[in-house]
Amino acid sequence: MAPDAAAPDGDDVHDVVLFYAYTAIERPDAVASTLKSFFAEHAAHFKGRVLVAREGVNGTACGSRRSGALPMFQALLRELVPGCETMPYKTSLASEQVFHDARVETVRELVGWGERLAHERREKVVHLSPKEFHEALKARDGEATVLDLRNENESIVGKFRGARCPDARNMQELGRFLDSAARESSGKEVFMYCTGGIRCEKAAIYLEKKAPDVAKVYQLQGGIHEYLEAYGGSEECLFLGKNFTFDKRGVMPKSGKVDCDGEVWNCQRCRDGEPKLRSCAVCVVCRFPLVLCERCQTSTSNRGEWTCSHHANLDGVYSMYAVPHLTAEDLTARIERMKCMERELFDADPKSTANKRRTLRKCFTRMEAELKRREAGGACDRRDVAFCRNSGRELATCAGDCMGFWGPGHVIEKPPTTLCGVDATSVE
Ligand SMILES: [Zn+2]
Ligand SMILES: [Zn+2]
Ligand SMILES: [Zn+2]
Structure with a gap:
């Protein structure tokens, strides 16, 4: 452009x-x-x-x-x-x-599911308008099963009070979440919602198929989007926190009620800073987009190398662009840690952990090469800088247009599945 x-x-x-x-x-x-x-x-x-x-x-x-x-x-x-x-x-x-x-x-399907559900029966599925959804939830007084069908980084900053949120990033994982919800749904009423309503169209049918004796499946028509149009900013709003969108706006203008019980956070790291969307804020391991406040984003303490919840165990261990800036002692300790993790994974199950182990090996091999370079007389660049995981540029100079909706190159490595927040396959 x-x-x-x-x-x-x-x-x-x-x-x-x-x-x-x-x-x-x-x-x-x-x-x-x-x-x-x-x-x-x-x-x-x-x-x-x-x-x-x-x-x-x-x-x-x-x-x-x-x-x-x-x-x-x-x-x-x-x-x-x-x-x-x-x-x-x-x-x-x-x-x-x-x-x-x-x-x-x-695309083959609007909501990738690997399963065609368009012609399944939907006898138990009921669409509720924001007002009906609101009244019904209020009447259940916290006793209802409420499922949030969005990604983890969306439900961190906002959700309906008491909702169960999947730790899911693709449709397979969301399917497993619904399977487990279905096992507990016998005779119960289940409420579900997503950002704009489309994901529920399929998820509701899927749930009824998996749990034929569910009492009712209520889906919020128009999603959080319409609910907040009606109740955002009001005292009786049952949605806590903010509706996160992965476009430039970051957060929808109308927010839900301020959360007093710590169900939602503002920032994934410090919990309370005002969230600011920036495409550089991604997991250093898998590049899943993170919700971070400005202070966390500009802190150089971890050199811009944050981790998502799936990779929390690699926080302060895995490194990409910061390798030349870490001390030899730090590198040695990280290599040691990753080799230990690699052994544990292998002992647990050599087959299913092959990818994880490869990720670790790539990283510690990079670090070992850096140690060799130092032994050969290379110096450690000790400047206090942080890096953008997408562009490799220093965070201070990356314009934040390096990935996703902002970037000219779209997603640099296309995520393997849908729903990864910034990918092209879920525009909901
Ligand atoms: Zn923060
Ligand atoms: Zn960047
Ligand atoms: Zn990750």
Whole structure:
């Protein structure tokens, strides 16, 4: 994108819409290609992410109001996709363009599940409007089973009080979470929610299939997004904390109630700093996006090498770009630790831990090479600097456009599965 491409918008108001429709699309490729041309034509004012599948369409788009591109886009969708006439658009405002560019992709399923569920029975599934969901939850007074179907880094900063949150980052893991929920659902009412509602469309059917004797599966129509439009900022709001979005806004303007019981945090490291989204803030091991406050992001104490919850055991052990800056004693201790972990994994199960062990080996081999370099007279660069795990640049100089929705290169290493927060396959 040319740097001046967005200039015509100035400080125009921008509308951000989130939409999905489960409807049969005969030729997803043709639809995607027409949408791509539209985005290309309106590149200066209109950007976003759209997935097109045989089972429907799902996307988020942002356009300057002055340009009028959004209503044109909506008209085009109505024309292209039968069943889109009544598709609801969840709308919010932004003061600037929230996407770096436009991406339209065709996918096999809107919500990757590896299992086609479109034609399953859904006798127990009930859609509840934000008001109905609110009243029903209030009436259960904390006794209901509530499932949060989003990623871990979303539920850390905000969730419905008492909700169970999966430690899941892809559909397989989410499937296992639902399987375990299903085993405890016999005769019970289950409430579920996600960001915009689409993930629940499939998850609710999946749960009913796995737990045929569940009493009812309630899904929040329009997701947290619509719930907060109705209850955000109000005293009776049952959503705690913030609704996290992996676009430039980071956090939706309307937040839930301030949490007094420590169910949600603001920052994954210090817990209370104001969260600030930056694409450099990722796990040093797997690059899963993290929610960190500015203070944690600018601290050089760990040289920008944070870890996610799955890799907490490698915090202060694993290192990438900071290797030349660590002391010889530090490197030796880290190598020792990782070799020990590698042995433990091998003893536990050589087969299923092969990838984990390879990750460790790569890292300690890098460190051993650095020690050799030092022995040959190379010096340790002791400057107090932190590094961006995506670009390899010093954090102070990385513009934060190095990955995901911000970056020109999109995801540098495409995550293996969907739902990884910044990946192209989940735009919800
Ligand atoms: Zn913090
Ligand atoms: Zn960066
Ligand atoms: Zn990680």
